[in-house]
Every structure is written in structure tokens, then in C-alpha cells.
Amino acid sequence: MQEFAPPLTFSALVTTLRAAGCVFAEDEAELLQATAADPAALATMLERRAAGLPLEHVLGWAEFCGLRISVDPGVFVPRRRTEFLVRQAAALSPAPAVVVDLCCGSGALGTALASALDGVELHAVDVDPAAVRCARRNVGGLGTVHEGDLFAPLPRSLRGRVDALLANVPYVPTGDVALLPAEARVHEPRVALDGGGDGLDVMRRVVAEAADWLAPGGSLLVETSERQAARAEETVGSRGLGARVVVSEELYATVVIGTRPR
Template identity: 55%
Template structure:
């Protein structure tokens, strides 16, 4: 269908989106038209997008690692950079292993790792109840999605038996939140973004507690900022991990991967 205005020779929806700062205005216009049930719904969706609401929250889904995930207003939207976390985890995780995904959001990382590995005993924890609801829809019976803070909701029987922990925990320093794009700053849960003064408050908690849950030789893999990776790696080393940094410039992704020493002694 031709959406060009005969008087101006341009697409008015594309023009409005571009004026609002949408870099991929043509693609977004096509998607909104495809998802809208009628003209009134389309106009409402356009107004929300112009107001800065993330496109994924408007259409109700986000694409990540070739899969489509349900999202709702206010939740953290999966980013492409997090594909590096998935790849790093899948390369180090054996089929049938126990994997815990902390700060699991809508379940995108957990689902993508599971799809890549094939078979896992999978647990996903998340503090945002809206994201938990989405994750339970997205993961269905393939994982245990638990509402709570980091390790708190996990079954105690898992202690010492987890082969891998993944985490896309908040790592934006508090003082930099104000400079984030409005899509994130104004429309995603602050707790999913704010990592404290240097961005690593939650990373410290995860790294400190992880050895209690991991098997000897188990892995902890965390998405982080490029400028924070060295500190994360030092924290991992101090906690008994052999740690490295993996970077993917193409998608602007950075993760730190730590393998717990098989002879950790006091770190147990």
C-alpha cells in the first residue's frame, strides 16, 4: 500500500517519526502500521512513539537473538549488545547443566542460552514483578522464573550445584542516568538501570555470593561497561575466579567471564 501524501510526496508518519528523532523512521512506520488493528490505534501508537515510549513497549514485543519476546510498559527492553552475553554463556555451558540467570528481565537471555545449548535446568530470578510476568509467558515451562532479589528466591538445594550464573545486572552509574536516552530513562524501571555510584554495586553483590552457589569450575558471566570491565575482573579474581574480558565492537558488547577455581578452599 502506498502511504505517500500526493501533495507533499512524502509519508506523513515517517516525517513525524523522523522529526521526533527516530533514526529508523521508515522501518518503525512500517512496523507500527503492521501492528495497529485500525487507524485510531495507529494514531495512538504514533503519539506514544513521538512521546519517547520504546517501540518494543508500544508493539508489545522485542526481538532478541532471532526470537520474539513479550514485553510490557515499564520493563527493561533486551538490547542487541547482550547477544554477547548469550554467546559467551552458550560456549561454556554443557547440555543438562544447571544455569541461573540473575536480573533475568523478560527471560530473553535465559531463553536464548537454552535455545543454543539445547537442554538446561534453568532458573531465572528478577525483582520487577511486571518483568517476571513477561518472563513466565516467554519461558513457559522451560524454566523456573522466580520473583525476588538476586539469589534470594533460589531453592537452597541448589547451593554448590550451579554450573553457570549469567547476569545482565544494572551497571549504569547513578550520575549518568540523567544522560541516558529518554526511552530508557523515562520508560524503563530505574532499578533495571541504576548500578550505584560507580555502576557496580550489584555486580559486587553477585560476585561475592556466587561462589556459594557454583560448582568447582563453575562460571559467572556478567555483562558490563567497557570502562568497568577491569574492576569487575579484579573483583572476580579476589573472589577466587580466573577471569577474562570479552568484547564485541560490532554490537558494542562487553562481558566478563570468571571460572571458579577448582581448588578455591576458603572461597567455598
């Protein structure tokens, strides 16, 4: 007679997660139990998490701005700190608004902003085919997801019409990528992390074209680190945009905003 292992108890989940180094083991155990379809699925999910996969890849989703965003394996996981960028964009955007989400990953930023505002025309872009597939599920009928490098795949008709240009570009300096936690370094695409020598290479490419795409009064919003903020602000301002830095100490988030003059 075949013997079956008993279902995992909450205590067993927590013990295994703690042993794997999960700081919030109790919270993660609750999420695994709530998401698993059956005991076999729960055991598989626990095994994957204990092996070091990001929790969001194990669950298949991440919570972002109150939404459940699908996150496939190998796709960049939206960070809670980036909710600050979305809130800033929502405060600046008119209604209706034309929104572009560059380096969109799962499409979390554009989806969240389009869900918060009425009448958004949303376009999201990513160079990674896996991210594009994931973003298309999240964006759904809220907008269009394009595959390609930065502005290249966008319709030319958007030039001069974009009210909010969200650019959650990679900003980790190349030399620091190896220092990232394994969850990011091993399981997220390097193209979503590596920002070049000083971490600002992709941002510079975005800023170089941003003014041509922004509507009068439209804003570019870029997430960066505290130590990069001054250089990022200078770069944004050098392209004719009114630049400023906004910070959330609560979320440890730094955003550079560049606004095209009216």
C-alpha cells in the same frame, strides 16, 4: 454523518517519526504497520512512539537472539549488545546445563540460552514484580521465574550446581542515570539501570555469592562497560574465580567471565 480519518500512509508514518527524532524512521514505520491490528491501533501506536515511548514498549516485543521477546511497559528492554553475553554462555555451557538468569527483566537472556541448548534447567530471578510477570510469559515451560532479590528466592538445592550464571546487572553509575536517553531514563525502571556510585554495586553483591552457587567449571557472566571492565575483572577474580574480559567491537559489548576452578 460521522467522518473517519483515512488510514495512515507509510509516508505519513515516516514523516511523523522523523519529526519526533526517530533516526530509523523507515524501519520503525514498517514494524508499526506489521504489528498494528487495524488502522486505529496503528494511529495509537504512532502517537505513543512519537511521545517518546521505547519502540519495544509500543510494539509489545523486542527481537533478541532471533526470538520475539514480550516486553511490557515499564520493563527493561533487552539490548542487542547483550546477545554477545548469551553467545558466550552458550559456548561455555555443557549439555545438559543448569542456568540461572539474575536480574532477568523480561527473561530474554535465560529464554534465549535455554532455546539454544538442549536439556537446560532454567531459573530466572528479578526483584521487580512487573518484570517477573513479563518473564513468566517469555520463559513459559522452559523454566521457572522467581520474584526476589538476587539469590534469595532460588532453591537451596541449586547451590554448587549452576553451570551458567547470567547476571545482566544494572551498571550505570548513579550520577550518570540522568544523562541517559529519555527512553531509558523515563520509561524503564531505575532498579534496572542504577548500579550505584561507580556502577558496580549490584555486580559486587552477585560476585560475593557466585562461587557458592557455581558448579565446578561453571561460569558467571556479567555485562559491563568498557571503562568499568578492569575493576569488574579484578572484583570477580578477588572471589576465587578465574576472571577474563571478552569484547565484541561489532556490538560494542563488554562481558566479564568468572569461572569456578574444577
